[in-house]
Amino acid sequence: MLGSEALVTTLLQVHELRKYFPVKKDFFGRGTAKVHAVDGVSFSIAAGETLGLVGESGCGKSTAGKTILRLIDPTSGTIEWCGRRIEALGRAAMHPVRRELQVVFQDPYSSLNPRLRARDIVAEPLRNYESLSEAQMREHVAFLFEKVGLRADQMVRYPHEFSGGQRQRLGIARALAVRPKLIICDEPVSALDVSVQAQVINLLVDLQAEFGVSYLFVAHDLAVVEHISHRVAVMYLGKIVELTDKRSLFRNPQHPYTEALLSAVPVPDPKAKRKRIILQGDVPSPVTPPPGCRFHTRCPYAEARCRAEEPAMKEVRPGHSVACHLR
């Protein structure tokens, strides 16, 4: 079981990561309002570990993933990759890091170039990073196809000839091609049928066992996250509110928001009696996040202190941090 033991090598260390998007511009093109998409997020991922990042849509979880990939430049904060800061590296300096840091996108339809054959999609990272002969390349692509559960005769097909699940397998093969240490999975199964979701999740688990790759698994579905993650971070409105190992999160949630999320997970038993926590109101606008605790507008336990003072992350037990005044 992977935990927070000091022996485990830390791959990725994100500290106080922030990303604000300007939304309104005045006459001179200066931003007058900002979306606080990611607002001070810190976490780390160890080798071979899966960190689940959950939260409802718009809470900034995908933006956090894309900022770590340097597809988006962070507003502030640091991103450390194997002990080296990468948040300000240029394109050339990022090149060797990209080999170790790959991505699987949410939409299996737009994430594959419709004009390339399946084998060329998977071979592209190899062509970019390794000088292999055509025969070696073919062999390696065939190996990857087999690993992700696609047939060798499908290599010459175009993406539109594959189903959604098969396309996501192609995306995984592409990410895996250069043997990365960490794959950021940006809601990789939320666009798939439930039956196909399970297959793809199990594929990811198998590949982790075989190649020792780490995942940052971004999702909004707690059942999916429970299955794949070792540790889980819960995000609300640009901030992480709770971060712990999977078992404590699901058995003993500390943050009221986590409690509410867990109570909303469907249980396939019609007789099961459960306490449902129905949150009132909507998520506040990330352009003007509420002062104090961001969750106080919807929290059933909110006190005066929650409206004024922003709670810091504190460790309530070893390896279990939560940002709430009441714990």
Next chain:
Amino acid sequence: MAVAPGWWRRAWDHDLAWSFRRSPVTIVATLLTLACFGGAAFAPWLAPHNPFDLATLNLGDAFAPPAWIEGGQPRFVLGTDDQGRDVLSTIMHGARISLGVGLAAVAFSALLGVSLGLLCGYVGGRLDAFVMRVADIQLSFPAILIALLVDGVARVALPRETHDSIAIPVLIFSIGISGWVQYARTVRGSTLVEKNREYVQAARVIGRGPVAIMVHHVLPNVMGPVLVIGTIHIGTAIITEATLSFLGVGLPPTQPSLGTLIRVGNDFLFSGEWWITVFPGLALIVLVLSVNLLGDWLRDALNPKLR
């Protein structure tokens, strides 16, 4: 799994082939286009006479009417002009020059427009703003005016002797430069859409550079509309060339295009030798009309909303 059907079978069953078979107008237009292109391309071998071979010209043959009119000679089917040249042969040679200039101008326009559009759409920022404002300014002038302007500048800047010898490149440049805006705008628009697709982000994560992404990933996905614009533009380019030549600022009579032929023949219209100008005119109409019909069909056939 069934044996993969042959390429011919797949081409025959393709959407495009299906829509082609259903449109008699398109089939006729294609045949006419092929006839025009073939007749023009192989003019030196197909034409009954060589109108530029002074040794075979005989002024005694001048102003012969078409063969079916009294006084016409069977060896000059469409009659002869003031120099005794066979009109059919001059049309075929003229169409060769017209088509050559038209195709080259379209290729130049497309190359310039597609590269600028791709660059502007992908890079954005000041470059994009600058190029697109230039495009806006150019759009406020008619294309023929731009071509006239470029041609006029070239005429003044170059000595008279060299002008005739480089008339064709100058014409290609001036027609080409007047047409790039359409390509640039279309490609820029599609590029803006494509560059935010996840496959482009995936290519960035894989570590591909901006040039590789533009050429390998974005370009193949924005070329569809360019094909349609290009086909329709061929007709426009031929007309522009003909107009310039008709106005006397295009090709000299030593290298006559269809437009030059119409202009030269125009002088004899009122003295009764109508065939010298009417037949090149008809040839121009048939050529441009069939190319345009083909372009219209291609546009509709490739438009997913009309399928």
